[in-house]
Amino acid sequence: MLLLYNCFIRLYYILIFFVSFFNKKAKLLLNGWLNNNFNTYNQSIWFHFASLGEFEQGRPVLEKMRLAYPSYPIVVTFFSPSGYEVRKNTQLANAVYYLPLDTAKNAKEFIETINPVIAVFTKYEYWYHYFNELNKRSIPLYMVSAIFRPKQVFFKWYGALHRKMLTLVTHLFVQDNESKLLLQNIGINHTTVSGDTRFDRVWQNAKNPAHLPLIEQFKNNKPVFIGGSTWPEDEKLIAELVPLHAEWKFIIAPHEITEDKILALVSMLPQNEVIRFSEIKNMALPLGNFRVLIIDNIGMLSSLYQYGEIAFIGGGFGAGIHNTLEAAAFGLPVIIGPKFQNFREARDIIKMKLGFTVNNLTDLKPIADKLINDNAYRQKIGADIKTYVEDNTGATQAIINVIRLKG
Structure with a gap:
């Protein structure tokens, strides 16, 4: 051997x-x-x-x-x-x-x-x-x-x-x-x-997140749906939600930020409503006017979640989901793809109905509609998922x- x-x-x-x-x-x-x-x-x-x-x-x-x-x-x-x-x-x-x-x-x-x-x-x-x-x-x-x-x-x-x-x-x-x-x-x-130890790390981060003034300007007191560590399969689903919820903003942080992947993502989105983070310094319009922000750098995601209301965690259509706990520590209900069984915390969250798994847009749309339109429902899940993190x-x-x- x-x-x-x-x-x-x-x-x-x-x-x-x-x-x-x-x-x-x-x-x-x-x-x-x-x-x-x-x-x-x-x-x-x-x-x-x-x-x-x-x-x-x-x-x-x-x-x-x-x-x-x-x-x-x-x-x-x-x-x-x-x-x-x-x-x-x-x-x-x-x-x-x-x-x-x-x-x-x-x-x-x-x-x-x-x-x-x-x-x-x-x-x-x-x-x-x-x-x-x-x-x-x-x-x-x-x-x-x-x-x-x-x-x-x-x-x-x-x-x-x-x-x-x-x-x-x-x-x-x-x-x-x-x-x-x-x-x-x-x-x-x-x-x-x-x-x-990830529970300790994300809880520590949620207690002292980095302040991101530009993200705050983009949010502009509007509710935000965040796609974290997304892959193309995840992004296709999130892109379908954008025109359905005009009152919401969307932040998408792709797992891979090569130029071809970013351009492919941009092509799925309303061209007059999307901006890349790297373009902010050259933009002509106020940042709050945009509805979709693409994070084309590494290192911001763990602090981005403080500005969100719902998170779609990427990777669940490939080798496996990325870190759901970063979002959960900020009290965000999480949505994930079907390949989550190898992750204990994801199994817990799904079992406790604090998160949701989807296979396609047919699955995603009613879940997103419920979370987006029912504030009390979303906030109850958010409080419970945050407690789950703290308890662990x-x-x-x-x-x-x-x-x-x-x-």
């Missing part, structure tokens, strides 16, 4: 090399691997995140550790360019790198260079050689906000190597009891049900209570 794993890692590098000639993300990843320039530390605290979403999820733990152990430099690594490129200059870390490819040589050299006293991984990202090297050096490794499902490789007959990785983790902080029971069934007992906070403190540095 390890031989196959090593072959896969090398084949993955070759694939990224060839794809990098025509794919921007692959090129960024390859360049990141080639241009990493590591600082040497006598001791450090190492946080690894797959991407931007996992960074925000693990951020509360990172912030607490930074406050508790200010003398230790923080090293952050990312696997994905979408995380690294946005957070490479974060003030929460002393150094930010792309995680080198998972080979025995790379793992040994990287860990020798940064000398972590502990390593903290968020949600997933299981890399055999890094885990093994940490274990050989008796460096504690923690997995926070982990979640497990029966279909994952750990629970398959061919998952021996991945099960071995779980034994190399010092402690797994899991989101729910189902995950704990699945792990117990394969002999993994070093677990704690701590919950999901506390995972960060539960984790910090267990993680302790020696000395």
